[in-house]
Amino acid sequence: GENVEQHPSTLSVQEGDNSIINCAYSNSASDYFIWYKQESGKGPQFIIDIRSNVGEKKDQRIAVTLNKTAKHFSLHITETQPEDSAVYFCAASRYNQGGKLIFGQGTELSVKP
């Protein structure tokens, strides 16, 4: 079946460093890729998305890159801050299927002051 592999499972960085989280998807028909942030005790919250006709998208310190050939997409956080500490999930979908998402396993990001 469809799956999304996410790495690393844990990531520890110093404040101010850049962070990268990677996801590989199996379904070639997937054309829409999303990242969520989950803080302790809360539900996941949407942070950024990208469609397959675009290679990169940025929103302030957050960026997502997509390599369709390799079936791989990544989340980039520049100048990581303590408030970025959370669990991050990637997800893949087909754009016309809305919220039917296949999630990765999650990455716990810890930022040391």
Add this chain to the structure above:
Amino acid sequence: DADVTQTPRNRITKTGKRIMLECSQTKGHDRMYWYRQDPGLGLRLIYYSFDVKDINKGEISDGYSVSRQAQAKFSLSLESAIPNQTALYFCATSDPASGRRNTGELFFGEGSRLTVL
């Protein structure tokens, strides 16, 4: 107040008991979802509903049922709970029909932690 409210937030029950998790939303969204979160597995879709008369199975629907009582309410039932249904359950909504750019944007509740002994 939360836009997507789940009750109960925590529940401990015994094997074989019937359990209902409830979800209500004030966002006015047509689409509602139930996801299950397990450590190391991410979130997996159990059931989803695109409107009041529409119910669809997700990846892992066995052992679960749902009811869409109204646009704002979507309940998940475990008819006979078993220990491997111990997990964190999330209700979510979305509304791509509104013309939102982010059609994959789900709005999650705060979760219902279920423990089956």
